[in-house]
Amino acid sequence: MTVGTDFLESATRFLKERFKVANPRYGSVYGIRKSPIGxxxxxxxxxxxxxxxxxxxxxxxxxxxxxxxxxxxxxxxELHRRRSDIYPEGIVLLITGYVEGWIPDGPITLY
Incomplete structure (x- = not known):
């Protein structure tokens, strides 16, 4: 992605082009991971x-x-059993919290 590109628009375009998902229904929570400059x-x-x-x-x-x-x-x-195979770290917790309904809507920081 280039600077200033909208993440959601890019994800929607990718899903349509790669997987033929024409009208994706996004969850109300999403994970953010930001790497430090070092x-x-x-x-x-x-x-x-x-x-x-x-x-x-x-x-x-x-x-x-x-x-x-x-x-x-x-x-x-299965996600819990294979958590060490899944990247980025924190994604299993994000999915579990979303499905079970105990993570609030909005951004969640992943480490």
């Missing part, structure tokens, strides 16, 4: 990442799974 990134600058939760239909989920063996649906229990 971290070892390619251009040594502060970078931000946002993690949006998107609710899709079973048909859309099946279509995405058929595109690649790398795409799969996991239950909350």
């Amino acid at each position: 971290e070892d990134w390619e251009f040594d600058q502060a970078t931000a990442a946002r993690v949006f939760i998107v609710r899709i239909s079973d048909a859309e989920g099946s279509a995405i799974e058929e595109q690649s063996v790398a795409h799969t649906r996991w239950s909350i229990e």
Whole structure:
């Protein structure tokens, strides 16, 4: 993404182009991760990442799974079992809190 690009618009465009999800329904909570300038990134600058939760239909989920063996649906229990395989850190907590309803709406910082 370039400077000044809207995260939500970019995510919507990506979902439509890559996964054919025409009308994504975003969750009311999203994760933000910002790296400090001192971290070892390619251009040594502060970078931000946002993690949006998107609710899709079973048909859309099946279509995405058929595109690649790398795409799969996991239950909350499976997410917890595989938490060390999932990036960025904090995403399992974000998803769990959203699904179970105990994380408030809005941005949540991920570390």
